[in-house]
Amino acid sequence: MKLTVKLSLVLCFLYITGNCQTPVTLSISPGDANLTISKHIYGHFSEHLGHCIYGGFWVDPSLNVPKTDRIRMDIVDALVKIKIPNLRWPGGCFADEYHWRDGIGPRDQRPKMVNTNWGGVSEDNSFGTHEFLELCKLLHCEPYIAGNMGSGTVEEMAKWVEYLNCGAETTVTNMRKANGHPDPFKVTFWGVGNESWGCGGNMTPDFYSDNYKRYATYARNYPGTPLKKIASGSNGKDYNWTDVCMRKIGANNMWGITLHWYTLPTGNWGDKGSATNFDEAQYFNTMKNCWEMDDIVAKHSAIMDKYDPTKKVALVVDEWGVWTNVEPGTNPGFLFQQNSLRDALVAGTTLNIFNNHCDRVRMACLAQSINVLQALILTDKEKMLLTPTYHVFDLYKVHQDAKYLPIKFTSPDYVVGDSKLPALNASASIDSNKVIHISIVNIDNSKAISIRTALSGLKWSTVSGQILTSAKVTDINTFDKPNNIHIVNFNGAKKDGNDLVADLPPHSIVVLELK
Numbered sequence: 331m332k333l334t335v336k337l338s339l340v341l342c343f344l345y346i347t348g349n350c351q352t353p354v355t356l357s358i359s360p361g362d363a364n365l366t367i368s369k370h371i372y373g374h375f376s377e378h379l380g381h382c383i384y385g386g387f388w389v390d391p392s393l394n395v396p397k398t399d400r401i402r403m404d405i406v407d408a409l410v411k412i413k414i415p416n417l418r419w420p421g422g423c424f425a426d427e428y429h430w431r432d433g434i435g436p437r438d439q440r441p442k443m444v445n446t447n448w449g450g451v452s453e454d455n456s457f458g459t460h461e462f463l464e465l466c467k468l469l470h471c472e473p474y475i476a477g478n479m480g481s482g483t484v485e486e487m488a489k490w491v492e493y494l495n496c497g498a499e500t501t502v503t504n505m506r507k508a509n510g511h512p513d514p515f516k517v518t519f520w521g522v523g524n525e526s527w528g529c530g531g532n533m534t535p536d537f538y539s540d541n542y543k544r545y546a547t548y549a550r551n552y553p554g555t556p557l558k559k560i561a562s563g564s565n566g567k568d569y570n571w572t573d574v575c576m577r578k579i580g581a582n583n584m585w586g587i588t589l590h591w592y593t594l595p596t597g598n599w600g601d602k603g604s605a606t607n608f609d610e611a612q613y614f615n616t617m618k619n620c621w622e623m624d625d626i627v628a629k630h631s632a633i634m635d636k637y638d639p640t641k642k643v644a645l646v647v648d649e650w651g652v653w654t655n656v657e658p659g660t661n662p663g664f665l666f667q668q669n670s671l672r673d674a675l676v677a678g679t680t681l682n683i684f685n686n687h688c689d690r691v692r693m694a695c696l697a698q699s700i701n702v703l704q705a706l707i708l709t710d711k712e713k714m715l716l717t718p719t720y721h722v723f724d725l726y727k728v729h730q731d732a733k734y735l736p737i738k739f740t741s742p743d744y745v746v747g748d749s750k751l752p753a754l755n756a757s758a759s760i761d762s763n764k765v766i767h768i769s770i771v772n773i774d775n776s777k778a779i780s781i782r783t784a785l786s787g788l789k790w791s792t793v794s795g796q797i798l799t800s801a802k803v804t805d806i807n808t809f810d811k812p813n814n815i816h817i818v819n820f821n822g823a824k825k826d827g828n829d830l831v832a833d834l835p836p837h838s839i840v841v842l843e844l845k
Contacts, residue, residue: 433458
């Protein structure tokens with residue numbers, strides 16, 4: 331859609347330090363009228379891990395909550411509210427030991443297995459292909475399936491695609507019909523392996539690239555359902571992996587290539603840090619590690635540009651988020667962690683980064699949706715709570731499929747000791763109704779930031795806003811106090827003449843709407 335609104339905004343941020351105000355100029359311009367913030371940046375990830383599937387989405391029949399079959403509907407309703415666009419499944423590391431035929435047919439006849447990646451627990455396969463796709467149907471989202479390259483065969487992956495998408499009569503499609511789904515499911519997002527550099531097979535990039543082409547060749551495009559094949563990409567800063575895959579696989583043979591990067595508060599996998607018990611130094615370090623995503627995405631994008639200057643291939647950041655030590659007393663293989671205001675600030679910052687790289691980042695999946703890592707939702711039997719991270723996705727849903735508005739500014743510094751970080755990050759978009767949304771994160775733990783915005787070439791008469799913040803960055807929602815941190819109306823913005831003025835509290839996420 332052609333952008334007809336001529337927009338030129340100049341925003342002046344005033345960084346308050348004592349009695350001294352240092353103005354920081356921010357400009358927002360229309361940019362490329364064809365550049366859109368894909369809704370799929372706001373995707374999610376659900377693995378057979380801990381209580382994400384079992385005890386999360388898929389509950390015991392006796393649990394006294396609203397259910398469709400065994401799918402927990404209060405969770406579904408919450409995710410529908412934030413317009414979840416896609417859901418990745420069955421892993422993760424679990425994907426490369428998952429054999430899809432084990433998860434179809436009568437549930438009481440499905441084989442059991444040991445989940446060797448996550449806790450060594452028994453997996454009864456009661457949640458399989460049909461259950462996952464029914465969940466996606468209820469969520470009104472697109473399924474994103476990660477195929478098994480690590481321990482599966484080319485034929486196994488090919489037959490799964492046939493089972494899902496083929497409309498002709500074959501032995502495999504007759505199985506689908508016998509299992510209650512006469513028509514093809516029409517799944518398009520298809521991952522060819524997961525973390526093939528690690529738990530998905532410990533491959534080299536050359537070996538993976540050659541095998542990708544074998545597997546992808548036989549993952550057929552059936553009528554009406556062209557696959558969006560996604561290659562297993564880099565572990566964080568492994569730029570060579572991206573280079574080799576782009577060169578050997580080629581831009582015409584994949585829809586996207588993945589990137590995984592987790593924010594560890596300490597930066598140490600052996601002791602990642604607590605989800606709730608941390609000081610300002612560790613908060614600062616968390617935000618520093620989060621901010622690395624911007625540089626990592628930029629460097630992978632530059633490599634992709636060498637082989638794909640027209641940006642045909644999407645960078646798919648399908649695992650990201652805060653990874654801390656598990657909560658004391660919980661199974662270390664279940665990766666259950668609490669979720670504080672710090673997590674929300676990481677989420678808001680990361681989503682702003684993705685929005686500002688939307689020319690290349692066109693899909694992402696937060697790890698993970700329920701009860702695992704930086705979850706949107708936590709459950710305890712019948713109880714359910716929405717985490718601060720959930721509320722960020724609720725705030726930012728206004729950017730989905732809106733036109734991107736580039737932002738240029740020099741941020742004031744957030745200083746702790748001898749170290750400093752940009753205190754502000756932001757992104758902006760304009761939707762199909764010509765409504766502008768600006769999402770701004772102030773990560774400074776103690777200093778407020780005031781803004782004065784001069785708008786040129788844009789008619790607007792009202793401004794409204796919403797904010798997510800709390801007294802401390804360690805604050806959390808609990809089952810006893812599930813609404814401790816939640817979205818409230820933001821009354822700190824107004825029109826002053828032709829200017830927009832606002833005061834941003836410390837450690838806050840604000841979304842402004844200009845009409």
